[in-house]
Amino acid sequence: MTLARILTVDDSASIRLTINVTLSNAGYSVVEAGDGAEGLAAAQQDVFDLIITDLNMPGMDGLQMIExxxxxxxxAGVPIIFLSTESDGDVKAQAKAAGATGWLTKPFDPETLIKIVRKVIGR
Structure with a gap:
């Protein structure tokens, strides 16, 4: 079975590293992007089983990227999870309207991230 490919989009290098290490250790292949524009470009060039994105980033934010x-x-069918410090109901509603599949609030527990990823992509 091939590794599930996950794109992580965040302007924080430390968050990207934490996600990468957590998911790589759980057996996933992780590609990083530093903002929404990079994330969009990566999504256009490659096929991913899941995208995890921050909301607030310079340039193109997570909502704009998802849209x-x-x-x-x-x-069309790629699940997208928001990973953000935002937990406001209005922001979550905007994310859902844009096409987000789920939401995880920072700071996050690595085990929770892995559980969510497994649930969303089924492996």
């Missing part, structure tokens, strides 16, 4: 991905054939 752009969802408008393209490549983004």
């Amino acid at each position: 752009a991905i969802r408008k393209q054939p490549i983004g």
Whole structure:
């Protein structure tokens, strides 16, 4: 079985590293992007089983990236999880409307992240 491929998009290098180490150790293949524009470009160039994105980033934020991905054939069925310090109900509603599959609040527990990933992608 091939490794599930996960794109993680966050402007914080330390958060990207934490996600990468956590998911790599759990047997996933992880690709990193530093902002929404990089994340969109990566999603257009490769196939991912899951995208995990921050909300607040310079340039293109997570909501804008999700909306752009969802408008393209490549983004139709890809689950997208928001990983953000935001926990406001209105922001969550905007994320869901944009096409987010789920939400995890920072700081996150690595075990919780792995459980969510397994649940969302089924492996």
